[in-house]
């Protein structure tokens with residue numbers, strides 16, 4: 001009987017089954033769809049073989065049985081085509097409702113097609129001498145028409161939705177359809193070949209090798225599921241609105257880091273094995289030192305978490321003598337985030353922003369407050385991007401009074417954002433975020449351009465204003481291009497360097513300090529002067545003044561105020577003032593709000609005063625009017 005080819009197909013399926021089932025799989029929708037296709041292929045090949053047998057012995061078997069088996073084989077072919085389509089659709093329509101809508105309407109079409117397959121007549125051909133057996137007739141043709149139509153529909157979906165389908169999956173779909181099509185066409189013209197069943201098993205093999213090998217989802221080092229599987233699995237949960245909780249184990253503790261590589265592998269292997277043994281959780285190795293466990297939401301998840309944590313409190317390795325004391329980040333409610341990426345973002349944010357708690361208890365529960373903070377940060381990031389894109393940065397100017405010349409001689413440029421509702425957002429609300437995501441570089445450059453344009457359009461010297469102080473962020477100072485960029489901008493606007501004084505603050509690392517010094521040297525050679533801002537906040541200290549080639553030191557508002565409120569602070573400021581003057585540097589006192597404060601600072605010999613006592617920061621036009629008026633009055637106090 002000509003069933004050798006189908007038997008080979010069946011053998012391929014069995015081997016595949018063995019490999020597939022001997023590995024750990026994760027319940028992804030695509031995995032389920034693959035498994036459905038696998039089962040139907042298996043049934044199809046089995047029916048193929050059975051139909052050859054019943055055709056051969058049809059004279060001694062009831063016609064209904066022979067027809068039933070042969071038509072069931074044909075129906076399973078139609079179903080296989082349908083399941084192939086579903087497999088592709090799982091990827092395209094990740095939203096459950098859309099997927100169900102399309103699969104249901106096409107499923108109805110399939111049921112009708114199968115009804116035709118069963119109703120229409122079928123004929124058999126059997127030539128034992130030449131070993132040829134096959135069925136033919138209207139039932140067969142109905143199968144071919146339905147299968148061909150389904151394949152064409154699948155091809156159309158793949159082409160139309162190609163962007164949503166991973167490249168590898170597109171390729172697999174292409175191979176799958178091609179093999180099937182070639183076999184089906186060959187069988188249509190040479191029904192004696194009986195190739196389709198075997199082609200189906202080859203298709204399963206191709207799919208398995210390219211896409212569905214469970215090994216693809218496993219992290220080789222730990223045996224846990226990998227990062228790709230984490231993204232796919234949690235995406236699926238989010239799309240299905242299934243709630244879950246997540247526990248992150250961060251292996252960054254010093255005792256873990258201090259381990260030698262061999263011991264580290266051993267402990268990691270042991271810990272992973274422990275996690276894998278839990279029936280209620282999926283454990284993923286997210287990065288080298290971070291594992292994420294997806295747990296059920298609520299009490300059940302918490303109890304699993306507690307068991308996991310308890311185990312980690314005990315030792316690992318031989319004699320349980322190695323303790324790894326990881327950090328734990330727990331997200332009790334998946335709806336604090338909206339997607340896998342969002343969830344990772346939240347975990348990262350919690351890790352970075354809860355350092356204190358993390359170091360203290362080694363455990364942080366991510367709550368609505370943290371999520372809210374992250375959202376606020378994102379809103380600010382968006383605000384900054386909008387401001388940069390739509391020219392919504394404004395530079396305001398606060399006049400600086402010279403106690404020696406008894407008039408305004410300078411001003412500080414201070415940035416603000418005008419939001420969409422026309423509200424003014426102060427720098428305190430966005431500078432930190434801009435520094436953390438790098439947008440401060442663009443903000444700094446925009447502010448500097450605006451200052452240069454302002455200086456170019458207005459002759460401030462006629463009002464006695466000799467220079468404008470512009471703030472530089474530490475992030476800008478660590479940019480090797482800074483000096484070149486700023487000199488270029490000054491040249492572009494025809495600004496002489498004496499009109500600019502740049503305010504720096506203390507840099508945290510020696511490396512950035514060296515880059516800052518290079519930038520300062522280049523700008524000073526060009527003729528720009530520098531101030532040291534924020535003195536007295538802990539950001540700028542005395543030894544820093546010694547190292548930095550600045551002309552002016554700016555006493556922070558906090559320091560000036562402390563002078564009036566705290567007896568000890570008075571002595572510190574007196575001493576600092578003497579020392580700074582001793583170094584032949586000038587001082588600006590910020591935050592002067594009252595006449596008493598002003599007089600005291602003047603008596604102390606402070607050269608410049610900046611504060612609400614004279615004026616708050618003002619927009620360009622008002623600032624011009626202010627200095628104009630002051631000049632007219634020849635502002636003498």
Ligand code: C2E
Pocket residue numbers: 398413414415426427428431444447471472473533534557590591592593610611612613617
């Ligand atoms: P800063 O550079 O120390 O600027 C002085 C701050 O003190 C300004 O706040 C100013 O409005 C405020 N101030 C001045 N006198 C008084 C006073 O008498 N009373 C009170 N209560 N406040 C006074 P502002 O404009 O909100 O700026 C805050 C900080 O934002 C600045 O502190 C600076 O560190 C940063 N910043 C502002 N503009 C820029 C910029 O263009 N680039 C960078 N990197 N940072 C900027």
Ligand code: MG
Pocket residue numbers: 412471503533
């Ligand atoms: Mg400043």
Ligand code: MG
Pocket residue numbers: 533534554555556557590
């Ligand atoms: Mg300051």
